[in-house]
Amino acid sequence: MPSSLWKHCLNHLEGELDPQEFNTYIRPLQAIQQDTSLRLYAPNQFVIDWVQNCAENRINTLLSHYSSGRIEKALLEVGSCSLQPQTHIQTVELTSKPTRSSSRVIDRIPESRLNKNYTFDSFVEGKSNQLPRAASHQVAENPGSAYNPLFIYGGVGLGKTHLMHAVGNYIRSLNPSARVVYLHSEQFVAEMIKALQLNAINEFKTRYRSVDILLIDDIQFFAGKERSQEEFFYTFNTLLEVQHQIILTCDRFPKEVNGLEERLTSRFGWGLTVAVEPPELETRVAILMNKASIENIILSDDVAFFLGRLIYSNVRELEGALRRVIAYSRFTHRPITMELTREALKDLLTLQEKLVTIENIQKTVAEYYKIRVSDLSSKRRSRTIARPRQTAMLLSKELTDHSLTEIGKFFGGRDHTTVLHACRKINELKGTDRRMAEDYQNLLKRLST
Ligand SMILES: Nc1ncnc2c1ncn2[C@@H]1O[C@H](COP(=O)(O)OP(=O)(O)OP(=O)(O)O)[C@@H](O)[C@H]1O
Secondary structure, three states: OEOHHHHHHHHHHHHHOOHHHHHHHHOOOEEEEEOOEEEEEEOOHHHHHHHHHHOHHHHHHHHHHHOOOOOOEEEEEEOOHHHOOOOOOOEEEEEOOOOOOOOOOOOOOOOOOOOOOOOOOOOOOOHHHHHHHHHHHHHHHOOOOOOOOEEEEEOOOOOHHHHHHHHHHHHHHHOOOOOEEEEEHHHHHHHHHHHHHOOOHHHHHHHHOOOOEEEEEOHHHHOOOHHHHHHHHHHHHHHHHOOOEEEEEEOOOHHHOOOOOHHHHHHHOOOEEEEEOOOOHHHHHHHHHHHHHHOOOOOOHHHHHHHHHHOOOOHHHHHHHHHHHHHHHHHHOOOOOHHHHHHHOHHHHHHHHHHOOHHHHHHHHHHHHOOOHHHHHOOOOOHHHHHHHHHHHHHHHHHOOOOHHHHHHHOOOOOHHHHHHHHHHHHHHHHHOHHHHHHHHHHHHHOOO
């Protein structure tokens, strides 16, 4: 039944909120009253996020007021009244809390919106992520004292957010009342702007400085946003002073983010800074097996290795490919074989075949290091040529089916032992030399779809 109670709340909210926000986030909500709760259907998660961040306490206070205390909480879901219950994708409980100022629309920060599936158990460990995983686990066991802040950086889709949530989930499992706050840096910025607009910056400061564990994702989005950096700087210092844990992620090494203030980047290094690398083949295969088993599917080795070889620079894309294969198998009622996998990923394969020939690897590496393609096959031994050549050899070994002998031929007729030595050398350097590791990741990205 549509709710007249909600209409009362709407009237109030319309008077209190900026018209654009009201029309964008509040008006589209559809309400249904059920016993002691009110369900609010939102068109998408973005709207839910905004409502949670900016209006939840106010809504709950109004609901409680107009129902004389009968309605205790609003349930927020993505979906629509006309389609429920099938469209209930996600339910978020908006718990009524007493508010200090009932006219204040920003009431509290979003707390503990952790993805329950991102745990240490579901995180597959490999050489590429051993250090960040171990550091995260240490932090989860000794928040505030092991490494503070913990700074995890690395390319897109490599498990940074997963690890961060794993720490949050672990801490919450030991202490359910711990105030764990996870948010994307853009959300921090948006909330700060909102607080400034509402003249509520002091409340904003107090709230952020009272959390036990603050997890901020993708801090590269702070770049160039000076006021946000300033607020974050003070929050950061306060939390560190009282030994509350901070974990940050970024898509690159902090000092390499243009537009981040020096005082912030230097502080980020006070704790521990660790990199996640793209997982090696065996780890990619283990991740695939793991994700498949969650769906009760047993992947054959040939399919898992095929997918693992096909997608190498981003675990999210690896998962996406697996999902496509599973969906295709369900849709066509056929088992997951190599043939079906190739069919399901036809477009990806066509694109990939063009990208990962040895010729293209050479061209890409030469462009990246600003040398000539012919240098890669030449006899020149200076480091500026030898390293790119060795890198191109390793990429050829990892990404193509050519044998070491064949690869050697593409590089000026070199011997297979030279290729093997090159692969070992670059693999070793990737572990010790940050620049080398980053160059390799960048090249993988350029060579992937
Ligand atoms: N080692 C791993 N084991 C299991 N799953 C993993 C692993 N690494 C990544 N994933 C999965 O890959 C997906 C992408 O990971 P996540 O979102 O943590 O990446 P990210 O590094 O934070 O990326 P972005 O920079 O885009 O925010 C998630 O579904 C995550 O569970």
